[in-house]
Amino acid sequence: MTFLDFYEYSLIGLLLGGLYALIGLGFVLVYKATRVLNFAMGEFMMMGAYFYFSATVLMGLPWWAGVGIALGASAVLALGVERLVLRPLVGQPTISIVMATIGLASILHGTAVMVWGADQWRIEPIVPRAPFFLGDAMLPGQLVWGFGLASMIILGFVLFFRYARGGVAMRATATDPHTAMSLGIDAPRNTAITWVLAALISTIAGIMVGAMTNVSPELGLVGLAVIVVVILGGLDSIPGTIIAGLIIGWIESMSVAVFGSGVREIVPFAVILIIMMVRPFGLFGTPEIERL
Amino acid sequence: MRLGDFVTDYRAGEAVLRTPVQRVWFAAFLAFLVALPFVGGQYITFLGCLVGIHIIATAGLNITTGFTGLISIGHAVLLGVGAYTVAWMANNGVPFWLAIPSGALLAGAVGIVIGIPSLRIKGLYLAVATLAAQFVLSYIFREWESVTGGVRGLSVPPAQIGGFAFDSDFRVYFLIMPIAVVAVWASRNLFRTRVGRAFVAIRDRDLSAEVIGIDIVRYKLMSFALGALYAGLAGGLWAYFFRSITPESFPLQLGIFYLAAIIVGGLGSTLGSILGAIFMTLVPEVLRAMVNLAAIVSPAAVVYVSPLREIVFGALIVGFLIFEPHGLAEIWRRIRRFFALWPFRS
Incomplete structure (x- = not known):
């Protein structure tokens, strides 16, 4: 591999990592608010793209x-899911809720195949396709624009959580719902909003990924790969997720450069099996590991 | 009318079958299992074999998830490990009575390898590790052509002992069903021992379990390895039953099928494993029959079988978790109570 290859693949990997970080943000929001790892996140992405x-x-x-219709429809879907599936399970063990999200993923995947068929469809990308040049490296235009958009959205969320009244209320609910409620915060409503926000993020990510590849029922598999990103990032840390997204994106791009594109789908999963041995709480997660 | 089951010593209190009535019913059930392929037709025998395999795998997942509280999403790929081991050994002339245990042991060993990093810590890490294993092992099944036959997979010669070959559904039923009965019996008895009780203690409150002297990491690992062993056993029988395996035989959806089976049947109940496996085997059959009926009206309906199955599996998981978290086993118990107490109401 020449230096130029290394440089180019590294940049492409980092750009891809920005997208992973965006999808990861959806997982982190839900995890922080409810302590649930939402296995249906990839399917929300797929539905948004559809x-x-x-x-x-x-x-x-x-x-x-x-975009407007997709965001609106996803918000309605997320509200419906929250009301019909998650709210009745409040107070149940986490394991039940997690299994419910697995069931939900199965329902959404089946519904997509039923409504839109198992075929792949093309959607026109919103952003210009023309490649960017950074030094000698040629970068796909969509990836650069996607990275920019993802960065903006992530930045927006970070600022919202830090300064906005609603964001602080959501953080309070996530930290301790009982105290938050005693201070007059409507915790169930905040949980519902969290689900909607996560669905909106996945929709935007889904449209971007769908425009880069194709829209198909298998689009949701990206979501499973991003679970690796959030584990590496520590599940409850937004900066951790961003850095983990960049790392996984880079490793994936490098592996493709070295071993060929056949390994792309398993690289994140092979990485996570190793990470869990070394730093199970991720790079920036709260190191409150209970060795039980 | 029975007034109560009075137990006078500890042994009787621990017994699996506590009353003479239960023992009679159980004997009748075993006789039914033996008679099934003789009285039922080809199709019933086929379903019987399939149910037997699913029951073993479901019982395994129930040990890990239902009794110990550890979610495993990649259960299917552990069946794959067992199936590929058996297929490879059978093609190299190893007899089935050696190949099947080897497949089970290898799957158990793979389970330990997956479990060691992820079970040291509390949380959903096993779920993620098994998800990762699902993709990594599927990739190995596909790419390690010299052993697994690549995308075309492997065909498996029938199990043979002496001159007798288990080469039809009717014959292989008598290989699968006894193993299933023994496996389920063993899993039921497991929960009368220290090990099984330790699993339940970890599920119910891990902190208390550790305080009373249970080595949590060791028992969690043991629980997952046992579940994997059952999966490998089921996978080995799968290989001898279908006689051909490909990397597509053990997808993520099969793992979700088994999760649905334990939830529908009843988490943490041996009876639940049996009921759940039977129910979940019959669901796709009923769906296919319904779609075939619909296809008379519009032939296009056939393409809806597989998405419909996914929707129904997912809806069963969600629905049972919300409305009947203890599953069919609990419904069964209510029915039994109703008859046992009749004419009084519970």
């Missing part, structure tokens, strides 16, 4: 209307 596909390709609407 909503966008339906609006723009099937109904022929412009892209901004498509």
Whole structure:
């Protein structure tokens, strides 16, 4: 591998990592609010991409209307899921809720195949395709734009949680729902909002990934790979997720460069098996490891 | 009308079958299992074999998830380890009575390797590790062509002992069903021993379990390895039953199928493993029959079988978790109570 290859693959990997960090943010939000690892996150991404596909390709609407419809439909879906599946399980052991999200993933995947078929569909990318040049490295335009957008969204969320009243209330609910409620915060409502925000993030990520690859029922598999990112990032840390996203993106891109594209789908999973031996609480997660 | 089951010593209190009535019913059930392939047709025998395999795998997952409280998503790939081991050994002339235990042991060993890093710490790490193992091992099944046959997979010669070959569903039933009965019996008895009780203690409150002297990491690892061993056993029988395996035989969806089976049947109940496995084997059959009926009206309906199955599996998981968290085993218990107490109400 020449230095230029290394440089180019590294940059592509880091850009990809930005997207992973964005999807990871969805996991972290839900985990912080409810201590649940949401295995259906990838399926939310897939549904978002399909909503966008339906609006723009099937109904022929412009892209901004498509994004609006996709975000609206995902928000409704998330609210429905929260009300019908998660709220009845409040107070149940975490293991039950996690298994419910696995069941939910199965339902959403089946529904997508039923409604839109098992075929792959193309959607027109919103951002220009023209590549960027950084020195001698050629970077795919969509990836650069996607990275920029992902950074903006993540930054927005960080600021929201740090300074906005609603964000502070959500952090309070996540830390201790009982105290938050005694201070007049509507905890169930905040949990519902968290789910909606996570669904909105996944929708945007889903549209971006769908435009780069294809829209198919297997789009949700990306979500499973991102579970690796959030574990590495420590599950409850947003900065950790960003750095972990960049690391996993870089490793994935490098492995593809060295071993060929066949290994792409398993690299994150091979990495996590090693990480768990070394730093099980991730890079920046709270190191409150209970060795039980 | 029975007034109560009075127990006068500890042995009787510990017994699996506590009353003569239960023993009679159990004997009748065993006789039914022997008679099933003779009275049922080809299709019933086929389903019987499938149910037997699923019961073993479900009982294994129930040990890990239902009794010890550790979620395993990649249970299917452990079946794959057992199946590939058996297939490879059978093709190299190893007899089945050696190949099947080897497959089970190897799956158990793989379980230990997956479990060691992820079970040292509390939380959902085993779920993530098994998810990772699902993808990594599927990749190995696909790429390690010299052993696994790559994407085309392997075909398996029938199990043979002396001159007798288990080469039809009817014959292989008598290989699968006795093993299933022994496996379930063993898993039921496990929870009368110190080891099984330790699993339940860890599930119910890990801190208390550690305080009363249970080495938590060791027992969690043991629980997952046992579950993997059962999966490997089921996988080995799977290889001899279907006689052909490919990397696609053990997808993530199969792992979700087994999760659905333990939830529908009843987490932490041996009876639940049996009921759940039977129920979940029959669900796709019923769905297929319904879709075939619908296909008379519109032939296009056939493509809906597999997505419909996914939706129904997911809905069963969610629905049972919300409305009947103890599963079919609890419904069964209520029915039994109703008849035992009749004409009074519980």
